[in-house]
Amino acid sequence: MSTTPSPAPSGSVASIHLHPIQAGTPLQSVQVVQAVENKGIEGEPRYFGRINGDSGQPSRRQVTLMEREQIDEHALALGMASIAPGAVRSNIETRGINLIAAIGKEIEIGGAVLFLYARRDPCEKMDAICRGLRERMMNSRQGVLAEVRRSGKIQVGDSICVRP
Numbered sequence: 001m002s003t004t005p006s007p008a009p010s011g012s013v014a015s016i017h018l019h020p021i022q023a024g025t026p027l028q029s030v031q032v033v034q035a036v037e038n039k040g041i042e043g044e045p046r047y048f049g050r051i052n053g054d055s056g057q058p059s060r061r062q063v064t065l066m067e068r069e070q071i072d073e074h075a076l077a078l079g080m081a082s083i084a085p086g087a088v089r090s091n092i093e094t095r096g097i098n099l100i101a102a103i104g105k106e107i108e109i110g111g112a113v114l115f116l117y118a119r120r121d122p123c124e125k126m127d128a129i130c131r132g133l134r135e136r137m138m139n140s141r142q143g144v145l146a147e148v149r150r151s152g153k154i155q156v157g158d159s160i161c162v163r164p
Contacts (some may be wrong), residue, residue: 011097019046032155035112066143111152
């Protein structure tokens with residue numbers, strides 16, 4: 001019996017966040033989530049199980065991710081001591097992986113597999129954190145959008161591996 005070895009870890013999960021039911025309020029930090037194939041993160045009221053109105057197919061926007069290093073770089077450039085985990089409204093904040101470089105690839109993250117398919121366009125809520133943050137997040141410095149290809153548990157501290 002032949003088994004394919006898992007790729008070497010590229011990074012890890014720094015924090016996980018769920019959107020609130022009431023729009024515009026802070027995200028809720030959690031330690032563990034269940035990613036569900038073609039649906040997103042179970043219990044995520046903003047994205048879970050959404051259907052594309054044009055195609056009738058599951059929405060591709062199921063999970064958002066952003067690098068903690070990028071968030072820290074933005075804070076420093078804007079003269080802030082830090083930007084709190086979850087403030088940039090990403091479901092998963094990572095460490096040690098270049099997410100933009102992994103667009104078009106699958107990543108193993110905990111027990112799940114996500115497909116990173118596009119850059120995430122920052123919204124006007126970023127300027128509510130600090131004026132100028134939205135502009136800084138443009139041009140490949142804003143995080144990525146993903147769809148769930150294989151269901152599985154994801155928790156803080158899990159390794160992230162880019163699949164070959």
